[in-house]
Amino acid sequence: MVSQLSxxxxxxxxxxxxxxxxxxxxxxxxxFHIGGNADCLCEVKNVEALKHIILLCKERSVPYFILGLGSxxxxxxxxxRGVVIKLGGEFSAITPxxxxxxxxxxxxxxxxxxxxxxxxxxxGLEFAWGIPGSVGGAVYMNAGAYGGEIKDVxxxxxxxxxxxxxxxxxxxxxxxxxRHSIYTDTDNVILDATVRLExxxxxxxxxxxxxxxxxxxxxxxxxxxSAGSVFKRPEGYYAAALIEECGLKGCTIGGAQVSPKHSxxxxxxxxxxxxxxxxxxxxxxxVVREQKGVELCCEVKFVG
Ligand SMILES: Cc1cc2nc3c(=O)[nH]c(=O)nc-3n(C[C@H](O)[C@H](O)[C@H](O)COP(=O)(O)OP(=O)(O)OC[C@H]3O[C@@H](n4cnc5c(N)ncnc54)[C@H](O)[C@@H]3O)c2cc1C
Numbered sequence: 001m002v003s004q005l006s007x008x009x010x011x012x013x014x015x016x017x018x019x020x021x022x023x024x025x026x027x028x029x030x031x032f033h034i035g036g037n038a039d040c041l042c043e044v045k046n047v048e049a050l051k052h053i054i055l056l057c058k059e060r061s062v063p064y065f066i067l068g069l070g071s072x073x074x075x076x077x078x079x080x081r082g083v084v085i086k087l088g089g090e091f092s093a094i095t096p097x098x099x100x101x102x103x104x105x106x107x108x109x110x111x112x113x114x115x116x117x118x119x120x121x122x123x124g125l126e127f128a129w130g131i132p133g134s135v136g137g138a139v140y141m142n143a144g145a146y147g148g149e150i151k152d153v154x155x156x157x158x159x160x161x162x163x164x165x166x167x168x169x170x171x172x173x174x175x176x177x178x179r180h181s182i183y184t185d186t187d188n189v190i191l192d193a194t195v196r197l198e199x200x201x202x203x204x205x206x207x208x209x210x211x212x213x214x215x216x217x218x219x220x221x222x223x224x225x226s227a228g229s230v231f232k233r234p235e236g237y238y239a240a241a242l243i244e245e246c247g248l249k250g251c252t253i254g255g256a257q258v259s260p261k262h263s264x265x266x267x268x269x270x271x272x273x274x275x276x277x278x279x280x281x282x283x284x285x286x287v288v289r290e291q292k293g294v295e296l297c298c299e300v301k302f303v304g
Contacts, residue, residue, distance in 0.1 A: 005039050005062065005083075012056055016049035017089070018042045024084070026075040026304075029067060031132060033225040034274050035075025036304065038084040041067070045089025050189060051164040057083055058162060065303060066189050068137030069109065072227050076304035077274045087136060091191065096120065100197050101155070106136030106190045110143070113195075114209065123200030124153050129209040130216045132228075136190040140183045141299075142176045146212050151176035153195040162187040179232055179299055221259040224267035230281060231264065231296040239296055240264035246287045253280040278302075 005022075013020055020042055026035030044050045057064045063082035067073075091107035094116050102122070104113050110128045113135060117125045127148025131138065138150045139157055156170050175182040183190055216222055231239040243249070243263040251258045255272030258280065259265040266277055285296050 009056070009060060009062065010040065013040065013042060013053060013083070016052040017045040018049045018053065019045075019088070026070070026079060026084075029084075029086075030070035030073050030075055030227070031225060032070075032074060032227050032268050032272075032277070034077075034268060034272055034277065035073075036077050036079030036274075038080040038304075039082055041084040041086060043086045043088040044091075047090070047160070047166070047191065049089075050085065050087070050160060050191075053083060053085060054160065054162060054189070055164050064187075066136070068106075068134035068140070069132060071132040072137065072141060072299065072301055074227060074274055074277055074300050074302050076302070078304060080304040085189070087134075087189075087191075091136075097194060100199065101194055102197065103192055103194045104135050105192050106134060106139070108135045109133075110135065110138055117195075117197055118202050118205045118209070121199055121202050121205070122197035123205050123208075124148075124197040125195070126205060126208040126212060130213050130222075135193050139174075139190050139193050140181055141179055142181045143179075146215070149176070150193075151181075153197060154193050155196045156194040158191045158193075159183065159188045160191060166191070219262055221261045221265055221267050224259065224265075224269070226259070226265045226267045227300045229264040230266050230298060230300050231284075232299045234294050234296060237292075237294055238264075242288050242292050242294055242296070243284055246284075246291045248284055248287060251280065251283070253283065256280045258284065 023037045024041040025037050027033045065084050067084050067086045087107035091105035093105045095103045097103050110131050114125050114129045127146050131143050143150050158168050160166055240263040248258050249263045250260045254276030255269050256276035257267050257269045259267045288296055
């Protein structure tokens with residue numbers, strides 16, 4: 001599909017420091033390697049450029065979507081109408097605030113932040129080693145693993161609202177809960193987050209990170225395209241165990257397969273479409289509902 005945006009609108013987008021990609025395949029920006037084209041993907045370098053695009057989109061009633069590292073997304077086969085905004089440039093900065101606090105741009109990768117924290121002998125982020133997202137995506141989702149969640153370390157975040165105002169949330173104002181934050185299902189753009197960590201021997205930090213990575217590699221299909229766990233953990237159950245008990249391990253629709261290694265993951269076995277994945281999700285939900293009486297809810301976000 002060719003971009004639905006007018007030439008005039010695209011020219012206006014270019015006014016501030018921004019890299020613009022028209023008809024950009026979302027296969028290149030999602031860990032599933034699935035999705036049609038985005039009308040326009042803008043990589044913004046600073047706050048002014050972001051504000052310019054958000055206000056322009058608002059004025060012209062063009063929808064915008066904030067992309068992190070695309071590791072929790074299923075983008076539709078027909079792509080994304082409007083503007084996809086990716087945070088680059090100054091949003092990739094990591095700045096120490098004091099001995100134990102670090103401010104990081106929303107575009108920083110969790111991996112980059114974990115490595116930086118270890119270099120500074122600061123522990124508390126080991127749980128995040130191996131989560132393939134950005135700081136913005138992690139705060140939005142309250143990402144977590146192995147007993148840790150981003151809510152344990154975030155003390156403050158800065159965001160831009162849909163009017164271009166810059167505001168902050170502190171501590172409990174984040175309303176963090178399981179895979180949810182105050183940012184969930186809003187148009188607000190997370191600009192940065194400040195984390196509070198604690199001094200730890202870097203060798204102890206490294207050992208923990210290595211241990212968690214080994215556990216991931218043993219249990220998860222880390223070498224296949226996926227978006228991680230497709231379903232949230234239902235109260236009192238494990239989604240993967242329910243799916244396996246229903247005999248769905250390895251179940252395949254088109255190019256989408258319930259991972260034979262971890263039933264909570266759907267993997268793209270090659271050429272999977274978003275429709276294949278959606279059909280498989282619906283099939284899993286139906287079978288688990290019928291056999292176990294449990295309603296599974298998606299953790300993966302549908303876009304487009
Ligand atoms: C192999 C694999 C393993 C995984 N393991 C885990 C795990 O252990 N624990 C876990 O929690 N998750 C896991 N995930 C899922 C995923 O990595 C996390 O949800 C991650 O936090 C998503 O970050 P992202 O930058 O990729 O966000 P995206 O997938 O790009 O976006 C997710 C949502 O966040 C929003 N968003 C992103 N950045 C911003 C921003 N700056 N401002 C406002 N909104 C924003 C997007 O609009 C979207 O709604 C895994 C995924 C994979 C592929």
